[in-house]
Amino acid sequence: MAFLEVKDLHVSYQRAITALTGVSFTMEEGQIMAILGANGAGKTTTLRALSGFIGLDNARVTKGRIGFDGQDLTRRPPYEVTRQGVVLVPERDKVFPNLSVHENLEVVTSRASGTRRSELTDLVYTRFPRLAQLRKREAGLLSGGERQMLALGSAIVCAPRLLLIDELSLGLAPVIVEEIVEHLRVIRQDLSLTILLVEQSAAVAFRLADSAVVLEHGEVALTGTSEALQSDSAVQNAYLGTGTEGRRSYRAVAEARRLAEQEGRA
Amino acid sequence: MQLLANIIVLGAIYALISCGYVLIYRVSRVLNLAHGELMMVGAYLLLTTAGMIPNPWIAIPVAGLLSLAMGALVYLLLMRRMTGESVLAAILTTIALGILLRGVVVIFFSAAHQYPSVPLGLHASSVEVLPGARISSLSLVLVVVTALVYGSLFAFLRLSRWGLRMRAAGQNPLLAAQRGINLHGIYAMVWGIAIFTGSIAGMLISLDAGLDQTLIMIGLKAFPGALVGGLDSLLGALVGSLIVAAAEVLLIQYVNPLLADVVPFLILIAMLVFRPWGLFGTREALDRV
């Protein structure tokens, strides 16, 4: 049986338009997989469904099954899913702004024992030395990059076996993304993590992931290894937006410049 | 001097009650308009335990524990179902609960004015706390208890693991759940603590002045203190309660005794006009509702 098995997953929202209409894929332990697709294709919804909805979300899994390491995680609340080792780094609101950096790590509640937890906290501080310097700083005052590091860090303290990362690179300057990706690779080695990530930037996705799922209109359009997908030019044009490379990179550059300025100020 | 003592006693009463409003609002974003009724039930719990065990050192803690359980049960059996519903629906549910409790209390305990201090054999004596200012010994106890409660709450929220989780859940419930925190457990706990502190206030007031449905009005009048200070700030509740109490005591003394029931709400209106997020509250709280 696969490590993660998503089978015919349907999600509907009470109000919004995005939803899933039958998403299926599997992951093996140790794999890094990316979910790609256009805006509104259902990438974030897939991750959120995996990590569990709460009453506030107004969303629910209407059909299908999520199996993780022999357990059924379908419709389980997020705190149970997290304690099973499936941990999400959300796209936004990823840290508690009024808690300090250290409190953000400390607040985590998991199955791990006290010693394991402090080991993991030490690991986070070793791998992200920047966070160790900022231990006492309120998380709301961190820069975008630091915030992403903290979000990853607090997910790591949850003792994940499967890490779900929503938009690792979004809104961050390329230099920072580079740094975080490097740290993440090391940590992945440390903990032999399985990672499922959603990425706007196909470049970042393929640098990390060894395979990918392409979503379109709430359904899986394509799956394959990174090499296969990257070398397939038809795929590139249709799903990865490389056909509009010029426009895309222009926007990316503008965004990166703005963020680099912000980082400089912070 | 007497006025100052009165202000401090009334302020302590309001503060001990209003921290319950703040705790529940800050952690679960629900305004509990049944707080007055629940604290009254807490006082009736003392009346019951006092009737069975006429020893204050047993009857009061037992009633306190029962009210803690009552608060948690209110969340688990009722308010839990309102997660994800509109603000209006949640407020109305607490109002409906309040009405239900008013009826239930009269059915079980009658509407008569009763004295839990009698079976416990407690007599309030008069104590000179400041030169020329006397308050009842139970009022003095109330002031001390309020100080203790606020001290423990600050320490609990700042230093304990559960307090940290509560602060996290208040800031971002979804992320808290994703970080492994059982929201329902946290909410049940905060309801328990809030109703416990409110009930302690109800018990102490009724030991001093007797017990009937007027306790509800005291509970409601304590709310403006919480809002003046800022609905999501515990320190604010303390300061706000003192401000409201000072205004109430002074206006009754120098202007018109009939103002007693309306002063807190006048201050509340003024606050809503000029600084709705309160003295110590965060501005974002306004947009979150």
Place this chain on the structure above:
Amino acid sequence: MSKTKLLALILAAAALLALPFTVSGAWMDIANQILLASIGALALMLLTGFAGQISLGHAGLLAAGAFTAGILSRELGAPFWVGIPAAGLTGALLGVIFGLPSLRLRGIYLAVSTLALHFLVVYLGGEYETRRGFSTGILIDPPMVFGIELWDPFAWYPVLLVGAILTYALSRNLLKSRTGRAWAAIHDTEPVAAALGINVARTKLWAFVITSAITAMAGALFAYYRGFVSIEAFSLFVTIQYVAMIIIGGMGSLTGAVLGAAFVTLLPHLIEGATRYLPTGGAISGSVFAMNYAAFGLIMIAFLVFEPGGLMGIARRLKGRG
């Protein structure tokens, strides 16, 4: 309009017209109370159910209307036809005051500000009563309407029926108008409404002004009907009853408001009837008041938790099934 609907309407009209000739004075009184409650509930439904503005100050507005009528009648001997519009004017004015916080506040803050205003109005009413020495309340003589002195429930019935029907018709037309559409827009999302070119502030204020005026007039009618005004009659419980009417009836439905008004008005009588038949009836009858509160709270909770669509929601479901 479909044939069945027309038939139902004719039957309802016939029943309403035949009612005074078939029931006792006590039941006529209850019918009148339902009509009075319907007017107030329709107003609150417009405000909360359609414009989406929370108000916990309804009893305050009813009191304001009742006191306006009472004071005018007592102090100046003003007739009915002056008292009612004057109450409406007071209501409109208070509506501006009640509505002002809504420009800045939403959700619980708005609820709390209207609650505070309720206490303010009640205080002013109480103050007036003590100052003028009417410590038990103000007596009002039965008003003359079209040359008829309204002194018993049967005489009142046609007046209140017309009042309720007018309010219903006015509400319907209002909802179909530009104003009603603007209310629906701010109810859903304010930013979107603003983007559509709707003046959100003015729309909100209008909602408060119009509904407060109606509510105050209902309060004045209540005062005339009772022949007596006392601040005791406008406790917070009254507000809660009106809020319960629109919840039990079903948010966002005018018919629901009327159904809810009927339900809430009838409830105490039903409970009283029920306790009489209970074996322990004698023992409990002393606390009918308490039973009322308890049952009322329970029913409200039941609707909020299990049937947020109210009676109209149930009706729709039954219809869908049948």
